[in-house]
Amino acid sequence: MAGPGPRHPRPAVILAAIDCADEDNQQVCSDFGITGFPTMKFFRAFSKKPEDGIRITNPSATVEDLRHAIITNLEQSQDAWPPACPPLEPASAEEVRTFFQRNKDQYLALIFEKSNSFVGREVALDMLQYENIAVRRVLSSEEELVEKFGVTSFPSGYLLFRNGSFSRLPVHIEARSFYTYYLRTLTGITRGSYKLNTTASSSNETDRVSHLLRADRSKLYMADLESTLHYSLRVEAARASSLSGAQLAAFKCYVATLVKYFPGRPCVQTYLQTLDAWLRNWTEPELPRTVLKEAMKNNRDLALPASPVTPCPSVHQASHPSVLPTNVTWVGCQGSERHFRGYPCGLWTIFHLLTVQAAQNGPDKGTGVPGGIRGSGRECPAELWLGGSFHGAQETELGCGVAASALPLEVLSTMRCYVRHFFGCQECAEHFEAMAAKSMDRVASREEAILWLWSHHNEVNARLAGGDTEDPKFPKLQWPPPDLCPQCHKEERGVHAWEEPAVVTFLKAHFSPANIYMDYAEPDPIPVAREGTGARMGTEGPREERGRGEEEEKETEEETRVLGRPGSPEPRRPSIVRLNPKLRERGEDIVDLDSFSEQHFKNQALRAAAGRRRRISKRDTIALARDAPAGRERRRAPGVLLREEEDVGEGLRRSPWLRVLGLGFSRLDISLCVALYFLSSMCLLGMYTFFRLRTRARKGRPGFPMA
Numbered sequence: 280m281a282g283p284g285p286r287h288p289r290p291a292v293i294l295a296a297i298d299c300a301d302e303d304n305q306q307v308c309s310d311f312g313i314t315g316f317p318t319m320k321f322f323r324a325f326s327k328k329p330e331d332g333i334r335i336t337n338p339s340a341t342v343e344d345l346r347h348a349i350i351t352n353l354e355q356s357q358d359a360w361p362p363a364c365p366p367l368e369p370a371s372a373e374e375v376r377t378f379f380q381r382n383k384d385q386y387l388a389l390i391f392e393k394s395n396s397f398v399g400r401e402v403a404l405d406m407l408q409y410e411n412i413a414v415r416r417v418l419s420s421e422e423e424l425v426e427k428f429g430v431t432s433f434p435s436g437y438l439l440f441r442n443g444s445f446s447r448l449p450v451h452i453e454a455r456s457f458y459t460y461y462l463r464t465l466t467g468i469t470r471g472s473y474k475l476n477t478t479a480s481s482s483n484e485t486d487r488v489s490h491l492l493r494a495d496r497s498k499l500y501m502a503d504l505e506s507t508l509h510y511s512l513r514v515e516a517a518r519a520s521s522l523s524g525a526q527l528a529a530f531k532c533y534v535a536t537l538v539k540y541f542p543g544r545p546c547v548q549t550y551l552q553t554l555d556a557w558l559r560n561w562t563e564p565e566l567p568r569t570v571l572k573e574a575m576k577n578n579r580d581l582a583l584p585a586s587p588v589t590p591c592p593s594v595h596q597a598s599h600p601s602v603l604p605t606n607v608t609w610v611g612c613q614g615s616e617r618h619f620r621g622y623p624c625g626l627w628t629i630f631h632l633l634t635v636q637a638a639q640n641g642p643d644k645g646t647g648v649p650g651g652i653r654g655s656g657r658e659c660p661a662e663l664w665l666g667g668s669f670h671g672a673q674e675t676e677l678g679c680g681v682a683a684s685a686l687p688l689e690v691l692s693t694m695r696c697y698v699r700h701f702f703g704c705q706e707c708a709e710h711f712e713a714m715a716a717k718s719m720d721r722v723a724s725r726e727e728a729i730l731w732l733w734s735h736h737n738e739v740n741a742r743l744a745g746g747d748t749e750d751p752k753f754p755k756l757q758w759p760p761p762d763l764c765p766q767c768h769k770e771e772r773g774v775h776a777w778e779e780p781a782v783v784t785f786l787k788a789h790f791s792p793a794n795i796y797m798d799y800a801e802p803d804p805i806p807v808a809r810e811g812t813g814a815r816m817g818t819e820g821p822r823e824e825r826g827r828g829e830e831e832e833k834e835t836e837e838e839t840r841v842l843g844r845p846g847s848p849e850p851r852r853p854s855i856v857r858l859n860p861k862l863r864e865r866g867e868d869i870v871d872l873d874s875f876s877e878q879h880f881k882n883q884a885l886r887a888a889a890g891r892r893r894r895i896s897k898r899d900t901i902a903l904a905r906d907a908p909a910g911r912e913r914r915r916a917p918g919v920l921l922r923e924e925e926d927v928g929e930g931l932r933r934s935p936w937l938r939v940l941g942l943g944f945s946r947l948d949i950s951l952c953v954a955l956y957f958l959s960s961m962c963l964l965g966m967y968t969f970f971r972l973r974t975r976a977r978k979g980r981p982g983f984p985m986a
């Protein structure tokens with residue numbers, strides 16, 4: 280048995296929990312090599328480096344397994360025995376006999392047990408911080424002691440006193456918690472004070488979300504989608520110190536699929552395209568995290584950059600900055616507490632959206648890609664497969680490398696690879712992989728892919744309903760519920776059944792760009808005039824195929840959405856508002872016309888400098904806003920302004936000859952010209968008639984015959 284030594288009221292093992300899903304902890308989680316959770320690492324006393332950590336358990340371990348794994352590792356410390364840790368090895372008869380001579384403790388508790396039992400060691404650790412008592416385990420094979428104390432059952436506990444007497448621990452059940460409870464209540468047993476040195480603690484920070492954003496569950500929110508993309512690309516996928524092999528291929532595949540089917544705002548599309556092009560250019564077998572993170576930074580310049588690391592020559596010419604917002608705001612995916620919903624909800628939503636977009640716009644539909652953004656035309660997983668980046672048959676078996684003919688699986692395979700290689704919740708990834716392995720390869724069309732994901736998501740909902748991870752404010756349902764889609768439900772012989780064609784129709788409408796709302800989304804980094812709004816971006820498919828009329832109708836719809844619909848949670852505020860601070864506080868949607876036109880006069884001045892000559896009137900100012908750089912303010916102004924502006928704009932647009940003739944004459948100007956012209960003509964005609972009549976009268980007067 281170890282010598283007496285000073286008593287240390289500090290615990291033998293200190294537990295620290297780090298939330299690796301929290302972006303703020305990304306660096307520390309990466310330093311410790313955490314790629315999924317839960318992960319438990321054990322650091323022996325005197326460990327110096329993150330790499331010294333020993334991974335001690337698997338995700339399915341119970342709390343008891345964890346305790347046992349910790350104790351086993353503690354015992355293996357050998358030379359580096361932690362100073363605060365009590366001896367955990369079994370006591371011998373000699374050690375027990377001399378204990379009170381060598382120690383000042385009032386009590387010695389002996390737990391008699393079999394060699395595979397952890398009870399003695401657990402009680403010893405439980406009592407470590409209590410003064411005046413020591414606990415030792417004695418094995419059933421220690422015959423002398425077993426005989427001396429008359430032990431007949433294992434485990435059983437005995438208490439020895441300084442005067443040499445002893446008694447059996449009077450507990451109801453021979454178990455750890457009963458022993459510990461009894462020993463802690465003995466007279467003279469006090470708990471030593473120990474305070475862990477901590478820096479600012481967030482432990483009393485409430486987990487409750489301070490205010491719930493208003494969201495409509497029949498809508499999708501761009502804030503959720505962009506938050507998910509930011510988190511998945513920059514946090515989750517960038518957790519490993521480097522990407523290589525199948526993991527790198529899965530990442531490339533994910534980005535390539537997003538480029539093809541994610542109906543993002545122009546700046547996000549540019550971001551994804553830039554990243555995709557950069558990744559295609561990356562031919563090294565390994566991609567270090569630091570390099571990737573650098574490449575994934577936003578670039579707000581309009582001129583498209585190559586990555587700071589490697590030039591990216593084949594990037595499409597873009598007129599938008601390359602920006603994926605970095606803030607995380609959950610709207611439709613917001614939970615009632617911080618640990619509910621959020622990212623996993625966003626990830627499901629993204630992949631549902633991608634399966635629907637692939638079915639609507641995929642290459643086998645011959646319609647190109649959404650949002651007018653054209654992808655490489657190559658199928659992602661197949662391309663990676665053919666490019667030899669995948670690890671051959673192994674990845675094919677796992678479903679990540681699908682053959683070129685397997686287009687229906689394009690998005691599902693991408694999702695399977697993403698979840699398998701990156702999704703932080705390891706248990707979720709295992710469940711999803713099991714579902715995919717069972718039936719994913721039977722999906723025969725892109726429409727079936729939509730249904731496969733929908734039905735398997737419902738399978739997950741059913742499994743999780745009523746469990747710990749369910750947000751009580753957002754119970755898990757078989758989705759879509761009847762109030763969202765009545766026609767999706769039917770009864771067959773008294774049993775509920777899905778009306779699948781109606782489900783497909785519903786999913787196509789729900790996961791469509793037209794159903795994406797901009798509420799709470801970060802404003803566009805650089806306001807862009809006509810095409811700079813997000814919600815509608817992806818609706819078109821090949822944009823040029825649409826009629827102008829349809830486009831105009833859509834534009835009005837989109838403007839309404841960007842402005843905020845009536846009853847929409849938070850309409851965008853106009854950026855030029857009255858200076859009255861009260862109104863500003865309340866965020867009223869009132870535009871100060873003076874500042875508004877002042878803003879546009881500035882634009883006009885710029886325009887004049889650019890050589891366009893135009894007479895400026897207040898009405899013209901409003902009309903100019905259509906293509907002025909301040910177009911964003913225009914879009915945010917309330918409907919009445921927009922209508923006036925649009926009417927005037929329409930007038931000019933529909934009468935090109937007016938523009939040719941007038942170069943800025945207003946309708947009033949033109950009308951006055953016509954009226955003056957008409958009046959002067961009438962005047963001339965009157966004068967002409969007058970003189971003509973007078974001449975005739977003179978000629979026709981009868982002469983008097985001369986006699």
Ligand SMILES: Cc1cc2nc3c(=O)[nH]c(=O)nc-3n(C[C@H](O)[C@H](O)[C@H](O)COP(=O)(O)OP(=O)(O)OC[C@H]3O[C@@H](n4cnc5c(N)ncnc54)[C@H](O)[C@@H]3O)c2cc1C
Nearest residue numbers: 620623624626627706707710711733736737739748753758
């Ligand atoms: C691939 C994957 C596997 C997961 N596995 C597990 C697991 O094994 N254990 C675990 O505890 N958690 C798992 N999760 C997390 C879990 O499924 C939920 O995402 C999380 O609990 C948040 O739930 P939620 O209420 O926000 O709704 P979610 O289930 O995340 O759904 C998000 C949104 O999608 C819509 N939706 C719901 N059902 C469907 C459907 N069938 N089809 C289309 N749209 C639908 C709804 O609008 C809903 O708000 C997994 C997540 C993912 C992405």
